[in-house]
Amino acid sequence: MSAPTTQRTNVTEREARQVAEAAREQDWHKPSFAKELFLGRFRLDLIHPHPLPDAESVRRGEEFLAELRAFCESTVDSARIEREARIPDEVITGLKELGALGMKIDPKYGGLGLTQLYYNKALALAGSASPAVGALLSAHQSIGVPQPLKIFGTQEQKDAFLPRCARTDISAFLLTEPDVGSDPARLATTAVPDGDDYVLDGVKLWTTNGVVADLLVVMARVPKSEGRKGGITAFVVEATAEGVTVENRNAFMGLRGIENGVTRFHQVRVPAANRIGPEGAGLKIALTTLNTGRLSLPAMCAGAGKWCLKIAREWAAEREQWGKPVALHEAVGSKISFIAATTFALEAVLDLSSQMADEDRNDIRIEAALAKLYGSEMAWLMADELVQIRGGRGYETAESLRARGERAVPAEQMLRDLRINRIFEGSTEIMHLLIAREAVDAHLSVAGDLIDPEKTLSDKARAGANAGVFYAKWLPKLVAGPGQLPSSYGEFKREVDLSGHLRYVERHARKLARSTFYAMSRWQGRMETKQGFLGRIVDIGAELFAMSAACVRAERLRGEGDHGREAYQLADAFCRQARIRVEELFGRLWANTDDLDRKVVEGVLSGTYTWLEDGVIDPSGDGPWIADATPGPSARPNERRPYGA
Numbered sequence: 195m196s197a198p199t200t201q202r203t204n205v206t207e208r209e210a211r212q213v214a215e216a217a218r219e220q221d222w223h224k225p226s227f228a229k230e231l232f233l234g235r236f237r238l239d240l241i242h243p244h245p246l247p248d249a250e251s252v253r254r255g256e257e258f259l260a261e262l263r264a265f266c267e268s269t270v271d272s273a274r275i276e277r278e279a280r281i282p283d284e285v286i287t288g289l290k291e292l293g294a295l296g297m298k299i300d301p302k303y304g305g306l307g308l309t310q311l312y313y314n315k316a317l318a319l320a321g322s323a324s325p326a327v328g329a330l331l332s333a334h335q336s337i338g339v340p341q342p343l344k345i346f347g348t349q350e351q352k353d354a355f356l357p358r359c360a361r362t363d364i365s366a367f368l369l370t371e372p373d374v375g376s377d378p379a380r381l382a383t384t385a386v387p388d389g390d391d392y393v394l395d396g397v398k399l400w401t402t403n404g405v406v407a408d409l410l411v412v413m414a415r416v417p418k419s420e421g422r423k424g425g426i427t428a429f430v431v432e433a434t435a436e437g438v439t440v441e442n443r444n445a446f447m448g449l450r451g452i453e454n455g456v457t458r459f460h461q462v463r464v465p466a467a468n469r470i471g472p473e474g475a476g477l478k479i480a481l482t483t484l485n486t487g488r489l490s491l492p493a494m495c496a497g498a499g500k501w502c503l504k505i506a507r508e509w510a511a512e513r514e515q516w517g518k519p520v521a522l523h524e525a526v527g528s529k530i531s532f533i534a535a536t537t538f539a540l541e542a543v544l545d546l547s548s549q550m551a552d553e554d555r556n557d558i559r560i561e562a563a564l565a566k567l568y569g570s571e572m573a574w575l576m577a578d579e580l581v582q583i584r585g586g587r588g589y590e591t592a593e594s595l596r597a598r599g600e601r602a603v604p605a606e607q608m609l610r611d612l613r614i615n616r617i618f619e620g621s622t623e624i625m626h627l628l629i630a631r632e633a634v635d636a637h638l639s640v641a642g643d644l645i646d647p648e649k650t651l652s653d654k655a656r657a658g659a660n661a662g663v664f665y666a667k668w669l670p671k672l673v674a675g676p677g678q679l680p681s682s683y684g685e686f687k688r689e690v691d692l693s694g695h696l697r698y699v700e701r702h703a704r705k706l707a708r709s710t711f712y713a714m715s716r717w718q719g720r721m722e723t724k725q726g727f728l729g730r731i732v733d734i735g736a737e738l739f740a741m742s743a744a745c746v747r748a749e750r751l752r753g754e755g756d757h758g759r760e761a762y763q764l765a766d767a768f769c770r771q772a773r774i775r776v777e778e779l780f781g782r783l784w785a786n787t788d789d790l791d792r793k794v795v796e797g798v799l800s801g802t803y804t805w806l807e808d809g810v811i812d813p814s815g816d817g818p819w820i821a822d823a824t825p826g827p828s829a830r831p832n833e834r835r836p837y838g839a
C-alpha cells in the first residue's frame with residue numbers, strides 16, 4: 195500500500211485563476227507584433243526593416259563569443275559531463291574567469307553587459323558544447339538572482355548581490371514544490387514576518403542549480419495580517435543559511451550534468467532587506483522576469499538545430515544505400531530539408547525577439563512565449579528526425595560508437611537533452627493557455643463581463659455597449675486586407691518570391707482573428723475549457739510569427755549581402771512547409787475529436803477501461819505519487835556541493 199500523499203492546499207479553480215490573473219501584466223503600454231497578429235492585424239512595420247544592434251554591442255559580443263568558443267573547444271568535454279553526470283570544477287572556474295556568469299550584468303557590477311541578442315548567441319554556443327553547461331548559465335542569469343534584481347531590486351540589493359553573481363556566485367530560482375507546478379495559488383512554502391526578518395518554511399522541488407548554488411531566489415507565501423497585504427513574495431536567500439538543506443540531487447533522462455535538487459527550508463531567517471519588491475509581488479516578478487528569460491531556451495534549441503543540420507549533412511552524404519548517398523533518397527532528403535528550413539526559422543524568431551527585447555520599443559511578452567513554445571517543439575522534432583536519419587547509429591550511444599571505432603555522435607543524447615525544453619519554464623500545454631490568454635486580452639477587456647457569471651445585469655449591459663462599439667470597428671477590418679492584393683509586399687519579391695508568403699500571413703491572421711471571435715461567440719464562458727481549440731489557435735499564431743520572422747531575416751541578409759539568395763531559398767522552403775501545417779491546424783479547429791476525447795477520459799478515470807490494462811506487469815516501485823513536503827527539520831544529509839569546495 196502506498197504511503198499517504200502530502201495534504202494539499204485546498205484552492206478552487208476560480209481562486210487559482212484569480213491568482214494567475216492578478217500576476218499578469220495587465221496593461222499594454224507598447225506595441226506588440228504578435229498581439230496584433232492574433233487580432234488580425236499584420237503589422238509588418240513593427241518588425242521590418244529588421245532591427246539591428248549597434249556597432250559597439252556587436253564588437254563586444256563577437257569578442258566574447260570568440261573567447262567562449264576557444265574555451266569550450268579546449269576545456270568543455272561533453273562526453274565526460276555525460277559520463278560523470280556533473281560539470282567538472284575546472285569548467286566552472288574557467289567560466290567564472292571568462293565572466294560568463296555575468297554576461298547580462300551591467301559592467302558597473304563586474305558583468306559583461308552583453309545584449310540579449312549576444313547573450314542568446316553565447317547560450318547557443320555553450321549549450322552546443324554541453325547542454326548541461328548551457329542550462330547552468332541560463333538558470334543562473336535568465337531566472338536566477340541577476341534578472342529579477344535588475345528589474346525589481348533596490349540599489350542596495352544590486353550593490354550587494356550583482357557583483358557576486360557576475361564573477362563568483364551561482365544562483366538558482368525556487369518556485370516549484372512537490373505538489374505545486376503551474377498552479378502557484380497552492381504554494382505552501384511560507385515566509386512569516388518576525389521583527390526585521392522573515393522565517394521561511396517549506397520544500398522546493400526541481401531547483402535547477404540548487405545543488406551548487408550560493409544564492410537563491412525563493413518564492414514563499416507571506417500570511418495576511420493586520421497592516422500586511424501578504425501573498426506570494428520573492429526573497430534572495432543565502433544557500434549557506436542555517437536551516438537550508440539540499441535533500442536530494444535529482445537525476446533525469448537527459449541533462450545528466452544538471453545540478454537540480456530538492457531544497458528544504460526549516461526556520462530559515464531571511465532579512466527583510468532581502469525581499470525583492472513588495473509583499474505579494476512575487477508571481478508578477480517571476481512572470482516579468484520570464485518575459486525575456488524564456489528566450490534562453492529557444493536560443494539553445496536553435497543551437498541544437500544547427501548541430502542537427504551539420505550531422506545530417508555530413509552523415510547523409512557519407513552513408514550510401516542502393517547506389518547513392520541517402521540524402522538523395524527523397525524519404526531522407528525531406529527530413530534534411532525540414533531540419534535546414536526550421537533551423538533558419540528558429541534563428542530568425544530568436545534573433546528578432548532578442549533584438550526587440552534589446553531595443554525595448556515593443557512589448558515582447560507574447561513573442562518570447564511563442565519563441566519558447568515553438569523552439570522547444572520544433573527542436574525536439576528536428577532531433578527526432580536526426581536520430582531517424584542516423585538509423586541504428588542514432589539510437590546507439592556516443593560511447594558505444596566510439597568503442598567500436600566509429601565517430602562518437604551523441605544523437606540519442608541530444609534527443610534526451612532536448613525533451614525537457616517542452617516542460618521547462620512552462621510546459622507546452624501551459625504555454626498554450628498563457629499565450630491564448632494574452633491573445634484574447636482585447637476581447638476580454640471589452641466583453642469579459644458579458645461572460646462572467648458573477649457580474650450584475652448592469653455590468654453586463656455596460657459591457658455589451660462597449661463590446662458593440664469595439665466590434666463595430668474591428669470586425670469589418672477582418673474582411674479584406676493587403677494580403678488580397680498581388681502587389682503587396684513587393685520588396686520581398688526577388689529571384690525567389692517571398693511576397694506571397696507575407697500575403698498569406700496577412701490573410702490568415704485575419705482568418706485566425708475571425709475564428710477566435712466565432713469561438714468566443716459560440717462558447718462564451720466555456721471558452722476557457724476549450725484547451726484543444728486554444729492550443730491550435732496559438733500554434734497557428736506561432737507558425738505565422740515564424741513565417742514573418744523568416745521572411746524579414748531573409749531580406750535583411752539579402753540587404754547585407756550575406757548569403758541573401760540562400761536565405762531566401764530557406765525562408766521559401768520553411769514558409770511552404772509551415773503553410774501545410776497551418777492549413778491542417780485550421781481544419782482541426784472545427785473537425786477534431788475533442789468532445790469524444792473528453793468522454794474517453796471520463797471512462798478512463800472512472801475505471802471503465804481497466805480491462806485494457808490486463809496482461810502487463812507494472813515495474814514501478816512503491817511510494818506516494820507526490821512526496822511528503824510537510825514543513826519541519828530535515829532528516830536527511832545536506833547534498834549541497836558548491837563548486838571549488
